[in-house]
Amino acid sequence: MSLKVTPTGFGNNSDKKSVKEIIKRFAGETTAHGIPHVIERPKLISKIFWFTLVAAAFAVFCWQTRKLLQNVYASNTKIELINSQSVAFPAVTVCNLNKLKRSKLGNSTRWKEIVTIENRLDILQEGQNITASVEIPRNETLNRRKRENEQYQWYYDSFVNHFSDLDIVGNNNAAGYTETGVSEDDWYYTVINPTRQEFEEMGHQVQDFILDCRFNARQCKDRHFKTTQNQEYGNCFTFNGNNDEGEVERVTKAGSSYGLHLTLFIEHDEYLGSLTEEAGVRVMPHDRDIMPHPEDVGLSLAPGFSTNIGIRQVEIRRLSRPHGNCTFGGEDIGFLSNNSYNYSILSCQKKCFLDQLSTNCSCVTEGYLDYDGIRLCDRSDRMCRQSVEKDFYSNELECECPAPCRELVYNTQTTSARWPDDRNYHILRDDLCRTGNHKACTVLNDVHVARENLVNLKIYFQELNYELVEQVPDNTLESVIGTTGGLLGLYVGFSLITVVETFILIYDVIVQMCKRILPK
Structure with missing residues (x-):
């Protein structure tokens, strides 16, 4: 008896039967609920029904899984109130609204234009006093009164003509905007732009500005303040700032009796009318590790008032990629700084602007340490500077x-009252004279002068607990796996065992097909 060997190929019935047997064996052994009905039902109509049902369930599973994967990196915000017995006190930056002391300008060539403007402002003020002393009929307008007073009119015309010589007013620019669309209110850039060294030498000094300082009912000294320069306000002084010693002041009690108490002397007689529109101080509570920008987010306090600033700390924690797009220090976006401060949005925006200004105009408008060696912009850079400013304000600098x-912010609540009181003035003056500030003791010779020169500030925590605002991911790896498994079980009847069985089926079919295709 002889055996007949049939070549392996697509037409071999034995191979077809083997693949069919593999699928039938899978249908009999699988833990899936719908697939055995599709394969083992005897009637075609029944097979079609179960196949349609399984296919529809699988389609719904795929649709819901796709929705799940689309939101796999979604996040939610969790707000929590954290109770604490001790809280780190924020850094507090205070600035005089006046940049430079008038008495320090002298008669040097560099400050000649500013001194000239100040002298003309004095003459203008004298002209106003002359006008006020003249008896004028009630029905005349202010312009008529100015024209009738020739001396006052001459002073006024001289002042306006000097500004016209500097190309700052006039030229059909009644709206106060240049042809680039940028306001020229900061016209002093076209006249003079003080350097850091000039601010240090000619600005208000900490020993004159801060007459009295108390923290947590203890006396604090000048050494507790770190001096920084700000192009808007000159010398600014930061309490509890980021210093080399790394000391952090903390408070264990809330309320206005605790925290930081300051008595500030603005030296109103030293103000420059051509550079300063307001009288008072600027204050900003902030995280001690970031650079202060009081010109953007500070509070202005008027002299002659005692101002209480109650603060509440809010800690914000954001998610980085893939859930969010926050940065841990700016290194990933190329933010590099030579100073000791950490990354902040304002610092990044200002650095972006100054980098572009340095590239396009070869000058900068702020005397930051990062730009040592680069000159400050002056009158000759006016058009270039305004062009970069226009791009920056319109978000074209990208x-x-x-x-x-991670970010610490401080919500504030401010109240104020007139200060000092008439009856308390003499006690206050005696206390200030004992501090050793001879100028303050001499200038503050009556309560009205005191109210023009003194600011009292109390900044404290309203409550020691703080708010934690945290972004948390909506989905973790465990939740995604669990939800996907639940959808498989709900719609298709699959479990992990079924998935393994399916992979084994696919492997067996591929092996059998390879046997049919490849020659022995």
């Missing part, structure tokens, strides 16, 4: 400044 992944 500054990439995402939010930091």
Whole structure:
């Protein structure tokens, strides 16, 4: 008896039967609920029904899984109130609204234009006093009164003509905007732009500005303040700032009796009318590790008032990629700084602007340490500077400044009252004279002068607990796996065992097909 060997190929019935047997065996052994009905039902109509049902369930599973994967990196915000017995006190930056002391300008060539303007402002003020002393009929307008007073009119015309010589007013620019669309209110850039060294030498000094300082009912000294320069306000002084010693002041009690108490002397007689529109101080509570920008987010306090600023700390924690786009220090976006401060959105935006200004105009408008060796912009850079400012304000510089992944902010609530009181003035003056500030003791010779020169500030925590605002991911790896498994079980009847069985089926079919295709 002889055996007949049939070549392996697509037409071999034995091979077809083997694949069919593999699928039938799978249908009999699988833990899936719908697939055995599709394969083992005897009637075609029944097979079609079960196949349609399984296919529809699988389609719904795929649709819901796709929705799940689309939101796999979604996040939610969790707000929590954290109770604490001790809270780190924020850094507090205070600035005089006046940049430079008038008495320090002298008669040097560099400050000649500012001194000239100040002298003309004095003459203008004298002209106003002359006009006020003249008896004028009730029905005349202010312009008529100015024209009738020739001396006053001459002073006024001289003042306006000097500004016209500097190309700052006039030229059919009644709206106060240049042809680039940027306001020229900061016209002093076209006249003079003080350097850091000039601010240090000619600005208000900490020993004159801060007459009295108390923290947590203890006396604090000048050494507790770190001096920084700000192009808007000159010398600014930061309490509890980021210093080399690394000391952090903390409070264990809330309320106005605790925290930081300051008595500030603005030296109103030293103000420059051509550079300063307001009288008072600027204050900003902030995280001690970031650079203060009081010109953007500070509070202005008027002299002659005692101002209470109650603060509440809010800690914000954001998610980085893939859930969010925050930054842990700016390194990922190329934010590099030579100073000791950490990344913040304002610092990033200002650095982006100054980098572009340095590239396009070869000058900067802020005397930051990062730009040592680069000159400050002056009158000759006016058009170039305004062009960069216009691009910056219209978001055409494409500054990439995402939010930091961790941020401390301080919500404030402000109240104020007139200060000092008439009956308390003499006691206050005696106390200030004992501090050793001879100028304050001499200038503050009556209560009205005191109210023009003194600011009392109390800044404290309203409550020691703080608010934690945290972004948390909606989905974790465990939740995605669990939800996907639940959808498989609900719609298709699959479990992990079924998935393994399916992979084994696919492997067996592929092996059998390879046997049919490849020659022995």
